[in-house]
Structure formats: structure tokens, C-alpha cells
Amino acid sequence: MITLLKNGKLYDPAHNKNGVVEDIYIHQGRIVPKPLDNAKISQTYDLSGKVVMAGAIDMHSHIGGGKVNIARMMLPEYQQKQMQEIKNLSEPEAHICTPYCSHHATPTATDTGFRYIEMGYTAAFEPAISPINARQAHLEMGDTPMIDKGGYAMLGNDDYFLRMLTAKKDQKAINDYVAWILHATQTIGIKVVNPGGISAFKFNQRRLNLDENHQHYQVSPREVLQSLSRAVHELGIAKPLHVHCNNLGAAGNFETTLNTMTASNGLPMHLTHIQFHSYGTEGDKKFSSAAAQIAEAINKNKNITADVGQILFNQTVTASGDSMMQHLNAKHANPKKSVIMDIECDAGCGVLPFKYRDQNYVNALQWAIGLEIFLSVEDPWRIFLTTDHPNGAPFTSYPHLIRLLMDKSFRNEAFAKLNLDAQSMSNLTSLDREYSLYDIAIMTRAGASKLIGMNDRGHLGVGANADITVYTDQENREAMFAKPDYVFKNGELVVKDGAVVKVVWGATHTAKPAFDIGVEKELKEYFDRYQTIGLDNFKISDAEIFDDGRGSVVVNKN
């Protein structure tokens, strides 16, 4: 059975196709070469004039696991009230909804899958799986239909690793431990959140700077980053170390961020939600944009990639592993409540609701800083489109964000409505750049799949998994990206005119580099002596993911 997508305009940066009109043939879930003339085409879609891209990939979105579920549990009022409130909003706060948008910052697992696929996203990655909580994350992602998923395991605040650093264990031992974690937690990458800081908070340290020592382990965040970025690199997994820098959200933190860029000694490193780490201390309010410095440094340091973590105005909730900084920020919570946790000598979490307001100086400037970074980083292969869902805004506002990037007059109109003091502190209107469809396809498809290391996703070449999104080319890019004409998942039509027509279940993407299983000997002793569960129960088997008859595990190789 061959499906033909005929005459679409292809935006496929992995193959340098920028609006080329071409046919795509799909067979058994994959893109195949043009078959022989006598081959039977069972279904043809005429896509004349339509924009065709690979399914989009969200490389950083909190879609599953303890933090998100705490947010849901803590905030029942969102689900109850938000629908009406959002309907009454006007620009720049409003977003064009996908037809079934629940207007919810922390949708259920089911809604998460539906909302993503309705926007043409076919994969999303949970960026903060604490290893001890990985089973819950996979249970939730297992209940997330329609899309592929995967996650990054958090290290760098776990006692076992910090202890190894203190003991100056050799790099091979570190590498084996990191690889073991990837296997045990069924993840595809490694993340570090506030390196050393979450652990330091448990010892009553309230801030930790890049070159400051953790008082118990006597190691610095820089050493954590050096060790982990090297481990990830030497293990040969594609996804560079995913770094949430120290000093999240603090005025003046851009210097930490600039210094962090040097911590991997030139090895690849990804700085996540960099908008939250690009703040200066200039001006009357001692809070200013350092987007120019950050963008310049990204442009210069080719080993660095980043995603933005754009904020958009409205009620949302911030869910982070960074218990240290979230505890500090809890006084800004709106409504005023927060859940902070210390977790298993392994990790932490901090969940607090947040309402970004366009007339608030800091929030308005945060909005501008994110966009300044987007527009000032020159290479779209090294910057990624995220709102750090739900921390900056729910992922359902991506179409709105895409329009802000692609439409200068729309952007400037929105800017003109912001807090006036914030306007005077931003150079946004002097940035004339408008992203092209090709740029968007890089950021949300080709670049993301390359970064994560999924060779058969994010492009439209022969052999690719047939995850394909088809849009009507509209001047209003928000309307265009909010409602694709068609979405194909594994070659099957699953969305038509923005609505799901078939429910399918995606795969879980992992990376499983080789390692010395001898690492388990010491780990077992450690678990038996100090942890409250056994080593065998810490590890998640493939069967736990596919036993429900819906899930599957993909091991990506590089």
C-alpha cells in the first residue's frame, strides 16, 4: 500500500529543500523512493500550494513525571476557570487556539498528545526526569497518545555522582555510571539542573555560583559540567549535555551563563531556556536585558546550542527540578502557593504558579529578551523554539510565538502595548529579522532531530519515518501553524483540518551506549546500604514500556 503526497512545497532543511515542489511516497510507515510506474498507488493527496514539513519535534517540554503531576494536583482551578478567562483576553495575550485547545498550562497526558498532534508536532521530550522518578515519567508518557516521546535524565545533584567527583574517580568510571543511568531510566540524554545547587540547598546553601564549592562535596558546578559534558561526549550519544545553568531567573545571571559556556572546554553543550538566564542589572530597576551579550557568545561559541524558553503573557505554572531557586522565587508565586521537594539524595523539585503580565516591567522585559535572543542568534541550527512548557507558557502558544518570529509588524505592535519602562530597555524594534518557513523548519524539525540524534525523524528524505505535517500557506502564520490540513504519523493520516481522526501511540526514544556492567557492583552495595529501594527496582525494563500493548522502545544509534 503506497500513499502519494503530490505536488507539496517541501521545506526540508536536512536536504536543503526550501520550498521545492516534489512528491512524497509513503510505504509501511516510511518515506520511500518513487516506485516503478506500474506500482499501485492506493491513496493520493493533492497538496498543490500546500506547505509540507516533517512532523515537528519539541526538544524541551515538561510533559510527564512528578513535577507536572504535582502542578496539576495543586492547581485544579486552572482547569475549572481558565477556559473562560482566556477566551476574554485580547492581544498580546491571546493565542489562536487549536480547535480543541483546553487552554490549560498542564494538560492531562491524553490532552498533551492530542494538542501536540493537532499543531503538527509528532514528538516531544521531557527534559527533566529525575532518575528515581523515571518510572512515573514513563507511565505518564505511556498514557500520552499520538506522539513519540523521550526524556533526559537529570544528574549532577545526585549523591552518587557528586561523591565520585569528590573521590576524583576517573572519567571512565563516570562514563559507565552515566551510561548505566541512560539504560536504567530509558532516556536519550543527560540533563543537569543548577549543577550541584539542588544538592547544596539540602545542606542549607542558598545560592551556588559556577566556581563556588558545594560545602559538603567540595566540588564546583564547573567541575560537574566538565565531567558530565565529557561523559556524554565520550559515550558518543548525540544529545549534548542539557544544561539548566546556576542562578535561574536572578538579575545579573547572564555572567554565570557566559561563564558556563566555557565550562565544557569546547565540547558540545546545550543551554536550556536561556531566556531565564540572560538578565543584567542595568537601569533604575536593576533588571535589564543581556540578550545581546548572550547571543553574541552563542554566535561565537560553535559548540553551544540553546533553546529559548520564551515567556508569553498569561497564567501558567513553573515546574522545575531547581528546588534551590524555586524556593527563593516562591515569594513571587501567583497564586501564592508552592510545592518544594527534596528527593531521595538524587534530585529536587519546585512547582509554583506564575502569572506573566504585559504591564509588569520584569515580565514585559522577559518577553522582549526571549525574542531578542531568537532574532540575534544567527544560526537557526543552534537555537530552538521552546517556551519551556509550561514554565514560560503552555506549548499550545507555539503558533503565536512562530508568528512573533515571522512577522515583524505583528511583533512590533505587540511590543508597543507592553509596560513602557520595559520598552525603553529593549532594542527589539531595531531587530528587523523575520524568520522564514525554512528557518522554522530548521528550529522545529531538522535541527531538533539532529540535536537529539534521531536519524529517521525531522526530515523528508527516503528512509525517514513518515511523520509529516501539511499546512495551508497563510499570511497569518499563527493561524497557519495552529491548524495543519493534514498530519501523518508513521504514514497514517491522524489529523485532518486540525482535528484528530485516528488515535495512535508513538514510540519512546532512548540512547543506550555500551558500558561496563561491572559498574553495578558498587551501585548495588550503595543502593542496599543507603537507598530505600533496591537496584533492580530502580531499573526500568523495556517490557514496562511496551507491556501495555501500545508503547515501543526505539534505541537511537549514532
Add this chain to the structure above:
Amino acid sequence: MKNNLNPTLPASITCPACGMLCDDLVLTSTTPLSIQNACAKSITFFEQSFHSNSSNTAPSVLGKTTDLETAVKAAAAILAQSKAPLIAGLGTEVQGMRSIMRLAAASNATLDHMHSESSVRNTLTMQNGGWLTTTLSEVKNRADLILAIGTDIGTSHPRFFEKLVWDSASLFNKPSPEVVYLGVSADKAKSATSPEGKLASAVGDDPAQIPEIVNALNALLINKKINAETVGGVAVATLQALVEKLKAAKYAVIVWSASSFKFSHAELTIQSIVQLVNQLNETTRAAGLPLNSGDGDSSVNNTSTWLSGYPTRNRFVNGKPEYDNYHFSTQKQLQNSDALLWVSTFNPTSAPQTALPTIVIGHPDIKLDRTPDVFIPVGIPGVDHAGSMFRMDSSITLPLKKLRNNELPNLSEVINRIEAELA
């Protein structure tokens, strides 16, 4: 009942008898039952499970034994006729709850757990102002002071002290924590007696005075002067000394059990405990640890939350979830619903008395006070089938193992078949 053992012995097992979910138990024999590292509660659970009544494995409709297919059809017929069924008890783990959520959405059901009277107090507190909490391995390795309010801990969570307090293996070279009981009656205050015979210190022994005492501790912690000699029967000087201890501790853990608070509006007292924790964290580190009640309560609430957006007490109306942790209680809904589905798979807990058409699905030994319209015995999670279960601190989920083969179906199998009949 024809039972044969699934694993070869000795087998390591995870115990679902309380929220600690100890996974270091080793089953060495079933008759007589012999388990290493077992506590009183786990022995009771596995005795009850392994020696469950063999005459009760067949489903019944109106008291008459029948086959599973007929029972499933009869259950589906009751739900199909019902406009607003109540699914209560909910003694199950994650996999069972996943199925129940789908059935609830398909049948416009209300969901309530048998222990929600307690867990709702914690949920209300968390939804009102949040909290700062910790998990079991942090307690074991970091706690230097444990303040247990209104609970002796050991009755509901028997190995708490053995595993987390008296175990000298700690990552950070700390001394064994001091244990202080607040508002625990003297006869119960022995759980925390150390192997060397050191007794826990006790502040007050009247559980009814807890609200007043916790408020006084909060006042003293922020240096408010109390114009009284005693509060809740405890000398203010004693309370002041406790406050000083809490302030001096590097990592105080304050433990409470919502089910042990027998006074009304206990959520206000839990809020007050949370406030104490928050205030301590202004200068030192401290954390709360709410104990759960059991029967899969944290599994059920977590699963319900990621699938509907809400913990229990919730319901579905035309497939859309709604939440009301007051009106959707079992007691209230027995008045408003037109059918009851009672689920209890870990323990043979009876359904509440009601004249409503009733379906009971659960433990083979479940006591049937009134012949239900449909009874379907199912396997016990962690004994008859595998599953996934949340620990009391919610951060950890552990696999439950299948320990024996028999003809009992799983809860999720039965629920899925009922749902299929409804479609």
C-alpha cells in the same frame, strides 16, 4: 483454589501492605508463610493473600455462582442503565486505576477512594498554599530530628524506624535522629523506642490538643510572646524548648498522618504544620512528610491526576472531568448516585451499606454484608499479578510482582471487558 507458585523460592518481593512499599522482603516459603524482613503488617497481608478463601473464586450474580462472561455482562448492564454511577473503594494500583479511569469516562462515573476522607485533607492543604516535603531516602540519610505529630508512625508504617531512623548507615555521617512525639497518647509512644531502649520524647499526649499546640509552636517560632503558662496542657517552656530544637536541627522532618487527626477541619492544622516547616526553612533546612493511609491511595490519586487533571474525588460528565472534593464523597454520592461499583483488591474491605444496585469487584475474601447484584473476585496486586505502585512520598513508583498462578483475572482485565460491553 488451584495455586502454584510463579517464581522459584526464595523470591524478592515488594510489599504493598503500607505506603513504605518495602522491596527488600524475601519470600522463602508460603505454607507455612515465611518472609525475611517482614513486619507485622506485611505478614498479615501475605497470610491473608496466600490463604484466601478458595470457595470464593467464582463470580456471582444475585448470589448465584456464574461464569466471568455472564458477570461482566450483568455489571455492564447495571452501568449502562445508570446515569451517574459511583466508583468507590478504589483499592488498586496504577494499572487497575488506568482501566477504571476509562470506564469512569465512558459511564459518567464519580470516583472516590476509601481513604479519601484523610487524603483530601492533605490535598486541600497542598492546593491552598503548597508545602515543602521530603522522601524516605532523604529522611534516612539526612534527618537529625523527627517530630511526629499525632501519629506514632510505627502502627501504620511498621518499619519506618528500623529502616529510616535506627539504621546507622547514612551518607552524611549524622547521628541517629532524636524522635519527638507531639500529641501521641502514652500507650502508643513506644514505636520509636530505639534498639538500645532509648524512648522517644513526648510533648503532650492528648491528640485533641494538637491544633492549639501547633499554632503555639508557630507563634513561638516567630518570637511571639504567649501570655499563658500552658497551651493544650503543655507548658510553654516545653514548647519553647521544642522550637529551639527545631531551629537547631540541620534537617528536621515533621511527620503527620491525616487519618490520625480526629478533630474537624484537620486541614487547617495540616496548614499550620506546613507553615511551621516553611518558617524553619527561612534559616535552616526542614521538611514535611505526610503519611498515607494505604490501599493504593497515592497510586490512585496520581493516576487520576495525570489522566483527568484531578486527584479523586472527581467525576466525568459527558467525558469531561470535574472536581469537587467535598460533594463527590462516597457518603454524599450514595445519596445521589444510582449505582455503586465497589473496588478493593488489596484487602477484603466491604462495600458501604446501600440499597443501590451494587457491583463488587475485588479480593476473593471480600465480606459481602448484603448480596451484591454482581460480585467478581479478582487477583491481588503484587501476589496474583504484576502492577505499578506509588510509594507514600509519591516520588517513587515500584513494580509489584506476580507471585503465583491461579485462575483469578486482573482487575484491569475485568474493567476493560465491562467497558467493552458498554461501547
